[in-house]
Amino acid sequence: MAGRIEGLAIVDLARRLIGAELLVRGVGGIVIETEAYGRDDPASHSFRGPTRRNTAMFGPAGHAYVYRSYGIHLCLNVVGRPGEAVLIRALMPTRGQEAIAMRRNSPALCNGPGRLTQALGVRPEDDGAPFDGGDLSLTLADHPGPLLTGPRIGISRAQDRPWRFGLAGAPGLSRPFPA
Template identity: 55%
Template sequence: MSVLVGRHSEPSNSGRQGFWARHPTEVARDLIGWEVYVGGVGGRIVETEAYHQEDPASHSYPGPTPRNAVMFGPAAHLYVYRSYGVHWCMNFVSGAPGEGSAVLIRAIEPRHGLDVMRARRERDDPRALCSGPGKLCQALAITREHDGLRLDAPPFELREGSAGAVVSGPRIGITKAAEKPWRFGEAGSPFLSRPFPRAGRRG
């Protein structure tokens, strides 16, 4: 079991490369419990997925292209892409420059700006507002215009935070390298996009 402790709620210095310049699985796990806000709207990160250039499921696997260029650095920037031509998805770039890695933010627990999120999502239940990468981008009004923006500057704000037990398991909605346990979440959170299997790995 892995319990994240010792973090305090204060604005995070996203330019602090010691945190971001690591393998995306480490960053993805440690982001659970952090808070992300876009224009003051957002909440706690409860689910993430890691992607790396050596991973066949990653957009960076073929190498740099105009679409995925942001993934290759610098870290602590936002990579935004369109999923299936329908939903925007936001990722936090990690790793060393040129590494081609990022963390997909899959779900957050809404905390601030719920009325705004409800209007954008046309949903009332807080559990339905941000329980998936496309849903949370709609709730936070994330679009391709945010691609490449720094995470330590407006409209973004990150706050370090703590989480309960963190569980990992296979990623969702992919066909390549689906066996990798690179999906991370806060155990028992009702705001996950999908529950983790009971046999999910802790730590």
């Protein structure tokens, strides 16, 4: 998987991940929403350079960057070029729905980065792990379908960048896209 994404600009990677199948220990589905975060991006964890928290973001392409948001929820990202990653915001469940429903205990299964990681059973120790088919697997789609584009959400800096992408018509996006 890493070879197919290595060197892609972060916005291109965020688009390319729409329609991909994401599995965490055999549970997952189709990625329907992403957000891009670049190295020169003031909203990115990598903006000020490498730290203990963001080490995985500067690691190899095709690996996970997992961090805790607001001290509560884990968030799952796919590393592209050094210091760049794509946040997986929403997923349409296709495998392990029983496990997903049990973990979430809510009709809102995978719409939002915190819900998604809870539903898939993402762990802090997944930080830096490869999407190579072991615990984490990511299979890119040949033709994902029409994309929606809009500004990123839930951030306080660089909100105007149209670096959020979604699969048009997909149920379960974290928030509607602007018309």
